[in-house]
């Protein structure tokens with residue numbers, strides 16, 4: 507197993523691509539935090555992965571700084587460390603460029619980038635060394 511003794515936070519992991527990433531990480535031995543707006547869905551995925559020893563669900567809006575900090579704190583409390591952040595959470599808004607609502611465009615960017623900056627910094631500072639890896643969205 508490639509990820510034994512590693513702890514990963516996967517945002518947007520209650521469904522879709524994030525869930526599949528969480529499943530793969532768990533299969534490779536990582537303990538995984540299912541961080542998502544959807545608490546019920548996050549808890550269900552955590553249960554599928556074997557429950558509290560292997561995975562926990564944490565409700566978080568990644569655009570909210572306090573909530574991302576709380577998510578990292580809960581991860582440390584549950585698993586003692588954070589090694590990997592997968593900033594997968596996102597929304598898809600499709601519209602012709604001349605009709606793209608500016609507020610929605612800013613929301614889209616906030617989700618994609620703010621968690622990465624905030625939680626990535628937390629992971630880095632709490633770990634206290636340069637070995638913390640932050641995996642960006644892969645898509």
Ligand SMILES: NC(=O)c1ccc[n+]([C@@H]2O[C@H](COP(=O)([O-])OP(=O)(O)OC[C@H]3O[C@@H](n4cnc5c(N)ncnc54)[C@H](O)[C@@H]3O)[C@@H](O)[C@H]2O)c1
Nearest residue numbers: 518520521522523524542543566567568594595596597645
């Ligand atoms: N599916 C595709 O073909 C595709 C293609 C290109 C990019 N993407 C991107 O990949 C990512 C995942 O896509 P998916 O198809 O699995 O989407 P999905 O809608 O199935 O999953 C996204 C998850 O992110 C969560 N989420 C949304 N906003 C959030 C927020 N503010 N805070 C925390 N969680 C939040 C949702 O609750 C959901 O569980 C998205 O960023 C999407 O834009 C997907």
